[in-house]
Amino acid sequence: MATNSLFQRTVIWKVVQNMIPGKKKDHGSGKHAPSGIMWSFAAGSNLATSTLSAEKESRKNLNKFYKELRTLKTVNMAGRQFGDEGLFFLAESLAYDKSAEEVDFSGNGITAVGIEAFDGVLQINTTLKTLNLSGNDIGDEGAKCLSDILVENVGIQKLLLNSINIGDEGAKALSNMLKKNKSIRILQFSNNAIEYSVSISIHKDMHLNIYGKINHHIMITPLKGCKTFYLCFSLKQGFASIAEALLENNTIRSLYLNGNYGGPLGACSLAQGILGNKSLREIHLHGNGIGNEGIRELMSALSAHKGKITVVDIGNNNISPEGLHPVAEFLKRTKSLQWFSLYMNDISDEGAEKVAEALKDNKTISTIDLGGNNIHSKAVSAIAETLKDNAVLTTLDLSYNPIGSDGVKALCDVLKFHGKIQTLKLGWCQIGVEGAECIADCLKYNTTLSTLDLRANGLGNDGAICLARSFKIINESLTSLDLGFNEIRDDGAFALAQALKANEDLAVTSLNLANNFFTKFGQVALSEARDHVYEMTEREIDIYF
Template sequence: MKIKKNPSPEKSINLFHCLNELGDHSLMNKIQQYVRSGGLSSARLSASQWSAVVFVLLTSEYLDKFKLKIYISISQGQNHMSPDEVLQKLLPVVEASRLAQLSHCNITAEGCAALASALRSNSQLRVLDLTENNIGDKSLTLLSDGLKDPHCKLEKLWLFDCYITAEGCAALTSALRSNSHLRELNLSENEIGDKGLMLLSDGLKDHCKLEKLMLRYCDITAEGCAALASALRSNSHLRELDLTGNKIGGQGLTLLSDGLEDSHCKLEKLWLYDCYITAEGCAALASALRSNSHLRELNLSKNNIGDKGLKLLSDGQKDPQCKLEKLNLSYCNITAEGCAALTSALRSNSHLREMNLSGNKIGGAGLMLLSDGLKDPHCKLEKLWLFYCDITAEGCAALASALRSNSYLRVLVLSRNNLEHASVKHLSALKDNPHSKLETLFY
């Protein structure tokens, strides 16, 4: 009776604790059925019953990760609550969780206003996933106001495909300047463009401690890269940058490389997959590899860098200052000609551990050249992907010989190549050879 009369969720939750201590679980059992069925948006619960739902979830062993989607109905009929309304009812649970997964839930500005309130409330929330919701610039402004609050301790924010433009980036930039806790930001597949990137770059240069920034397919060109390069020179916190699917081009890569060369830049991972890069931009990037000892992972997949670009990059790798450990050059129009320069880099660079050359016309001649590099005692390569590389039996013989003398290669992928049974047999036998460390072979 007290629970039914009490409109305050906080006091109701205290009364539920009392019921538990008295051994009365009747109401709790009924509520748990609603929770397990995921039909909260169509259950027509009273205020006290919603308090019971919150109590059940707050005392759940799975509280660390909250998924809104399992509590909302797929169809939103006349008798169903909207996702925003369900989110508002369950806000105390969001505040008590470390990770709130609200992706694909049709959250709008109304829900974002509630989330902003939760961010201000000194909550436990550290990760917020709003992937594929119709957030838009107005809602992002509301969220950004919550991020700026000194009580907000959010560390990761995912806004993948949320209808955000450059307009919304202005508010987010203000939050980046004032919030020292945000470490990871994903704005991929939003039309922020160069203007949005310029705004974000201004935020990065301030007191921002952001370490990982993902901007995949965001309509960014070389123009935006100038501002980003400036941020790299002044911000020593950014460690990972993903610009996949943007029209960076040679000019954009040259600008970014200038930023990479700066002593203040501590970037360790750079993804430039499908960024319209040619050999033209590789000269500047090679120079950055020589001067920046922090870059550990570089992804240039699906760019037309060709043999000329590979030669330039290989020269950069040979420098003792280069500490690159992972290099992805899949589908880059590389042939056997470029493998000669790469082989030279393998002989002089003991840091490279993983390399992906899949989708290039390496052929038997290219594999023979690479095998010479693998045999060198300075080469410490552990994983090599050569998927769909026009490799034949001829090249496999040289590779098998290299693996007998090189004790570092552990993973080898040769799928979708014209391999003969005998070649595969020789390579498979290496897993039992005491001089070889090969553990995994895909063919």
């Protein structure tokens, strides 16, 4: 009994040590709280002076944590760095808690050992709907432990496990859990090490050892003079495990696998899971190196999917113009897609023109991101023509494309009187002063645009002055304008400030001018203009320098 009391005191002292300013956790102690320990967590009950002679601030923090978990619906404990011991100290309060619906434990130094604190807790908690464990190094072992626990949980609907250092074994364990768990709707696995690859080892008398990743075909050429050799295959099939789970789980709605290592094989495997699943609505695969081959299989599966896919993110996946044919076919066929991203691929003008053509037949997409695809004015003209008769698309992102002033002119000529675009992102598009003149002219007539991003376009003072002139015409729709990174100096600031003063009825409520070349004189002029508008209309304008 005395031994158990001493152990509890040791664990509690570790918790307090982690939260005292200047104190650091002793990683070398090797001692961890075992699972299954049940303590009472009434505020202050374990903080008697005889047990802990810690600073009052530390006790105050601990009591605050308990109170948050017991009384608030949304509890944000991100980055508190309470570690495994802290989680053991706090977790049991969730067992019978009827308040907390969203809990964020991200970035707290939790490892696989700490995950055991949820054992006996999450199985009986039906109130908690969202659990965020992102940014904790729980690894595959922690994922296995969590999976065993969540098999019996019926409350959690959103589980965030981004950047937790899991690989294929962890993905397999969580996938097996998904086959049995029927409550999770949103699952995030982004920025881990989940992959699908095959490694071959060729051994000859233990003197030869060659490794190579393969896609669909294996070619073996016997080495000269080698009569006997041995092949060893190493499979990493995290994506295959997830695909299998999709075949059996029909409650999952959103799946995030951004920043993993799926590759073409992973995409092909996942495609099979998508085909057999009817519940999936969102698939996020940004940054998986899928390539043209993988995208072909994935788009084929999405086209044949019997559910209602609304969101698809295939940004940063090494897709070239050759890979855009199946993408365009999917865009033509889908009757449910609302949000689509091809951000940071290399589709160029040829691919962008295919997308533009597909959008003519699409009546559902409201947001499309084509940023960072080496698109020029030629393809932008094709996109602009599509906008003339498109009443659905409201957000268009063309950032990081060298469309130049000609591309902007093509867009503005259409957007003056056509289209329903509300958010237009043209940052880093090399539009220059000529492009600014086109936009200023467009703003005099356009009645739908509310958010305009023109960052890093070399506008300078002349470009800012052009835009300021357009403010003289009352635009009742534009509320947010971003002119950051544009080398604007005081003259440009003065022009913008004067325009704000002269037209108090402008709808603009957010003006970003960060990372320009203002002196304090330009900043003062803009600040005075902001204050003037507030005094005259009681309307606030947020100006960022």
